Amino acid sequence: MTNSMKPHRRFAKVVKAASLPLALCCTLLAPSEALAENCRLSLSQPRIDYGSIRRGAEAQSTTVMLTVRSISVNVLCIEPAAMALRFVGIAADGQGFRFGREGRYRLSLKNAQVDGRPVDWAVAHVPGAPASGQLLPGQAVVAHAAGGPVVGRRLTALVDIHTELPSDALAVRSEIHLEGQGSFELVSSAVPPSQ
Numbered sequence: 001m002t003n004s005m006k007p008h009r010r011f012a013k014v015v016k017a018a019s020l021p022l023a024l025c026c027t028l029l030a031p032s033e034a035l036a037e038n039c040r041l042s043l044s045q046p047r048i049d050y051g052s053i054r055r056g057a058e059a060q061s062t063t064v065m066l067t068v069r070s071i072s073v074n075v076l077c078i079e080p081a082a083m084a085l086r087f088v089g090i091a092a093d094g095q096g097f098r099f100g101r102e103g104r105y106r107l108s109l110k111n112a113q114v115d116g117r118p119v120d121w122a123v124a125h126v127p128g129a130p131a132s133g134q135l136l137p138g139q140a141v142v143a144h145a146a147g148g149p150v151v152g153r154r155l156t157a158l159v160d161i162h163t164e165l166p167s168d169a170l171a172v173r174s175e176i177h178l179e180g181q182g183s184f185e186l187v188s189s190a191v192p193p194s195q
Contacts, residue, residue, distance in 0.1 A: 038078050039077040039078075039081055039186055040075070040076050040077075041073065041184060041185075041186045042073075042074050042075075042076075043071050043072070043073055043074075043184065044071045044072040044073075048069045048071065050069075050163070061167055063165070063166060063167060064164060064165045064169070064170065065162070065163075068160050068161065069160070069161045069163075070159065071159050072156060072157065072158055072159070073155075073156075073157050073158075073184060074154070074155065075155040076153065077152075077153045077154070078153075080151045081151060081153075082142065082143075082150070082151050083119075083149075083150060083151075083155045083186075084124055084140050084141065084142040084143070084149075084186070084187045085109070085135065085140065085184060085185065085186060085187070086135070086139070086140040086141070086184075086187050087107055087135040087184055087185070088183050088185060089137070089182025090181070091137035091138070092104035092137075093137075094136065095134075096136075096137075096162075097137060097182055099163060099165070102165065102166050102169060103163065103164060103165035103166070104164060105162060105163040105164070106134065106161075106162040107134070107135040107160070107161060108132075108133050108134050108135070108159070109121055109133040109134075109135065109141065109157045109158070110133055110157065110158050111156075112133070112143060112155065112157035112158075113155070113157070114143050114145075114152035114154065115152040115153060115154055117145065117150075117152075118145070119143040119144060119145045119150050120143075120144050120145065121142065121143065121144065122142050122144040122149075123139055123140075123141060123142075124139065124140040124141065124187075135159075140187050143155060
């Protein structure tokens with residue numbers, strides 16, 4: 001396992017009813033030996049720190065939306081390969097992943113390119129599904145162009161991280177710890193979405 005492939009955790013602490021320092025970390029894993037030998041997946045930063053969040057205007061709403069953060073994901077392959085990604089984490093619902101007991105985060109891919117050419121994303125194993133670029137629990141997305149999967153040596157994309165918590169998560173009397181874990185995976189488009 002290389003340094004860029006070491007596991008990291010996503011966590012947050014809620015401190016005294018007034019502030020909520022949050023950090024979001026991502027783990028990188030390679031799903032199969034063949035892809036691991038041919039391709040390397042990396043992130044621009046494995047940890048996102050939201051800093052302190054003061055309870056204020058958010059108290060009027062039932063949900064606190066944190067500032068959207070972006071990281072870049074890069075895949076470099078020795079031999080051309082189909083580019084498919086999946087994020088594995090504890091599902092909060094069908095649209096996002098769990099953060100703490102009640103919070104969630106959603107991941108969306110944008111500005112993707114394979115070998116310098118723009119690509120869209122299609123849900124693997126769901127013909128005709130709209131290309132949304134969302135990384136959803138239990139699904140892989142495949143780089144597509146001109147109606148078919150794209151094969152290449154280099155993939156670059158931005159990942160937007162949308163994190164939200166219920167506003168009552170800020171109403172605490174003592175420090176609590178919020179944590180979640182997940183991993184980005186480069187997968188073969190032949191792998192079923194539930195594996």
